[in-house]
Amino acid sequence: MATLTAARGQDDRFFLTLSIAMALTIVAGFSLQLAMGRSSFASPIHVHVHALLFFGWVTLYVAQNVLVTRGSIALHRRLGWLGAGWAAAMVIVGIFTTATMVRNGTAPFFFEPAYFLLMNSLSILCFGGLTTAAILLRRRTEWHRRLHVCGMAMLTGPAFGRLLPMPLLIPYAGWAVFAALLLWPMLGLAADRSRRGRVHPAWWCGLAAMAATQLAMTLVAHSPLGLRLYAAVTAGTPGARVPPLDFPPPPAGPLITGR
Template sequence: MAGLLIAGFSLNIVMGRSSFERPIIVHAHAIIFMGWMVIYVLQNWLATKGPLALHRRLGWLALGWLALMLYFGTAVTVMNVQAGTVPFFFQPLHFLVFDPMSLIGCIALIGAGVSMRADTGWHRRLNYCGMALLVGPGVGRLLPMPLLIPYAYQSAFAVVLLLPVIGIVADWWRDGRVHPAWWWGLGGMIATEVVTEAIAFSPMGLSLYQAVTAGTPGAAIAPLAFPPSPLG
């Protein structure tokens, strides 16, 4: 998962699709989210190599870090929606909903994993599924998103679902059975997507979009229309 994120964002820079000339909040967002990736990888290393006491202490820091991610992730999403700079392969209203919902789903799954930390089998698998929900932006930067309109987001999400499937196959191969935590984790990921679609394509979603964009350039953009492609 870390490799997918690094590859996706590195490709973005190499292809000139990203610039360091962005508002400070975007840089803070990047540092916080990449910081989370480091924390997650480090936590896995500590859980297997030790010391476990440090793993446990860092776990509480990780929960606070998730709160920062929710704030900055939502703030950057709202900034792009208000400015009318949502990527052209996403519908603005859908983008406004699925970014924060992915974070909420991640926090819910990792929170469940932390609550079951006494049972390593559940703990690590639920945390894994929560982390998987955050890999979408990296996957999306590796896929030919313009060619996947109108299902670009759904295509990236489908690829993300392969991550827990890998874990399910690994369990079956190693143990001859699948740990039930995978079904709960996978179900939580799918539930996040179902709720996202239900909100985005409902009157509640439209009201949310109107409230967020009121008085901004985003108000002039059709909530569920794909923005014009810069490719012509």
């Protein structure tokens, strides 16, 4: 019994540490963006809503791990239902914000616009899917927390996109971000193997979902379906004049994201 309790305590501390590390990565990425003058508080209202939801989720995710570590399971469960609604709002606002950027012709120049549209939209849908699976499996703690990590890992993509030298990674910028965000489930996989001698299958399921998402965004963006989707989203807007599979030219002035 004592051994089981000690192992559970180790797990709790590991997932708390991982949640803090992911949160700090996100804060670092967006803080660097602001410090370099590539982000502006003058952004449209929907960008601020997106940021509020995004950072609110990060705060909630860390808080939930703190509650588990402290044994406040009842409060953790009550906040979990708040988190379910919060995650749903993030998916909706995330896709809307991405579509707005593409419609305005302001996709980052190190991504093909059609790829950017699919990348952000499918990434937030993958987050939503993994988070939903984690909620459905909330009574199976080992599955629940590991699937949440994989979902949260998808949200660190934009942070890595701000920390990595993206212009130097063209045309592989998207794959570079994907490789970076795999850090989190791989750390979990390594911790399982070290402490348990085996890898929990939740990691493999989460990694499979993440890999399938990355492959889908790459293949669909360059397919007739992806081009039709891009045309439908950008119809009648400045984005319609931007070639969907060409890398846009770098901006003449400072790159301001979220417009």
